[in-house]
Amino acid sequence: MHIMPTKTTKADILIERRSFLDRCLKWAGAALSLSLLYPLLRFLGHKIPPRPRYKTIAAPLPLSGYHAEREFILFNDPQKPFAVSRTCTHLGCRVSYLEDKRIIECPCHQSRFTRRGKVLHGPAKRRLPALAVEVRKNSDGTIKDYVVTL
Numbered sequence: 351m352h353i354m355p356t357k358t359t360k361a362d363i364l365i366e367r368r369s370f371l372d373r374c375l376k377w378a379g380a381a382l383s384l385s386l387l388y389p390l391l392r393f394l395g396h397k398i399p400p401r402p403r404y405k406t407i408a409a410p411l412p413l414s415g416y417h418a419e420r421e422f423i424l425f426n427d428p429q430k431p432f433a434v435s436r437t438c439t440h441l442g443c444r445v446s447y448l449e450d451k452r453i454i455e456c457p458c459h460q461s462r463f464t465r466r467g468k469v470l471h472g473p474a475k476r477r478l479p480a481l482a483v484e485v486r487k488n489s490d491g492t493i494k495d496y497v498v499t500l
């Protein structure tokens with residue numbers, strides 16, 4: 351059996367080039383549609399949950415019983431450690447824990463919160479968000495570290 355070599359004509363090359371350009375345009379259109387979908391969904395009020403971030407705090411916590419990070423305050427409660435956000439629910443200033451008064455206070459307009467984030471004194475109306483804390487232990491049962499989900 352003898353196979354004849356096919357000869358590529360100018361018309362064939364033109365058709366191949368055209369179909370390649372067609373495919374490129376379709377992919378570009380799909381990419382553009384996807385890139386516009388996110389802002390459109392945001393505009394329509396659709397909430398896309400952000401990916402959670404984790405912050406690990408090595409044990410033991412200070413004897414004061416709390417550890418302040420930029421984004422949260424971690425309290426070492428004997429029953430179960432807990433963390434609250436440091437972002438004030440009034441206008442977003444960073445709150446601080448007042449150890450002597452055992453309250454959280456905002457330096458901007460003096461809103462006050464309990465250690466659990468409940469509002470004691472306005473102008474803030476909403477409590478400080480609580481953050482999940484996972485306690486990881488060593489094989490001997492001692493606490494290895496605390497993982498706070500932001």
Ligand code: FES
Pocket residue numbers: 438439440441442443456457458459460461472473474
């Ligand atoms: S920003 Fe915290 S009380 Fe106003």
